Amino acid sequence: MPKVKAKRQSVSLDMTAMCDVAFLLLTFFMLTAKFRPEEAVTITPPTSISEKPLPSEKGVITISVAPDGKIFMGVDDKEAQQMMLERMANRVGVPISATMQKNFMASEIVGYPAGALKQVLEEKPSAWKAKGYYQGIPCDSANNELFLWVTYAKLANPALQVAIKGDGNSNYKVFNQVVGTLQEQNINVFQLITGPENKPRN
Numbered sequence: 001m002p003k004v005k006a007k008r009q010s011v012s013l014d015m016t017a018m019c020d021v022a023f024l025l026l027t028f029f030m031l032t033a034k035f036r037p038e039e040a041v042t043i044t045p046p047t048s049i050s051e052k053p054l055p056s057e058k059g060v061i062t063i064s065v066a067p068d069g070k071i072f073m074g075v076d077d078k079e080a081q082q083m084m085l086e087r088m089a090n091r092v093g094v095p096i097s098a099t100m101q102k103n104f105m106a107s108e109i110v111g112y113p114a115g116a117l118k119q120v121l122e123e124k125p126s127a128w129k130a131k132g133y134y135q136g137i138p139c140d141s142a143n144n145e146l147f148l149w150v151t152y153a154k155l156a157n158p159a160l161q162v163a164i165k166g167d168g169n170s171n172y173k174v175f176n177q178v179v180g181t182l183q184e185q186n187i188n189v190f191q192l193i194t195g196p197e198n199k200p201r202n
Contacts, residue, residue, distance in 0.1 A: 065166040069174040070136030072111035083156035165193035
C-alpha cells in the first residue's frame with residue numbers, strides 16, 4: 001500500500017520585527033558615532049611586523065613627528081586635555097573663554113606654539129589647517145613646550161601611556177629631541193607606531 005506523502009508547506013517568517021531592530025541599531029550607531037578629527041599633517045610611519053595594539057584602557061599621549069620636523073601631540077583623555085589647557089593658558093597669561101575651551105576639546109590635537117593659543121582657539125578647529133596655524137610644538141633647548149604639554153597631561157593622569165608616531169622620512173634629530181624630552185621626565189617606556197608589514201616566510 002503506497003505511503004501518503006504530507007503536503008509540503010513553505011515556511012514564512014515575519015521579518016517586521018527584525019527590520020525594526022536593524023533600523024534602531026543603525027540609528028543608534030549614527031547618533032553616537034564620533035567623527036575622526038582632521039589630521040594636522042599626513043604622516044606615513046615606517047612598516048613593522050609587530051601586531052601589538054596601542055593600549056586603550058588607560059589613555060594614550062600620541063606624539064607625532066611630521067616629515068618637515070613639526071611636532072604634534074594628542075591626548076585621548078578629556079580630563080587631561082582640560083588640565084593641559086588650564087595650566088598652559090595660565091602659564092602664558094591667556095584667559096580661556098567657553099568658546100576657546102570648546103574648540104580645544106574638539107580638536108584633540110596640539111600643534112602650535114603656546115603664544116598663539118588665543119589666536120588659534122578663537123577659531124574653529126576646521127579652519128586651523130587652512131589658516132596655517134599648525135606650526136608645530138616647539139621642542140628645543142631654548143623653548144621646550146612639548147615638555148610642558150606632556151607634564152600637564154601626566155599630572156592629570158599619571159597612568160597615561162606614550163606613543164610616538166614618526167614619518168618614515170622624519171628628521172632623526174627631531175625624533176631624538178622628542179625621546180630626550182620624555183627621558184627628562186623619566187618616561188623611558190613608550191611605543192612606536194608603525195604601519196603593517198607582512199611577516200617574512202620561513
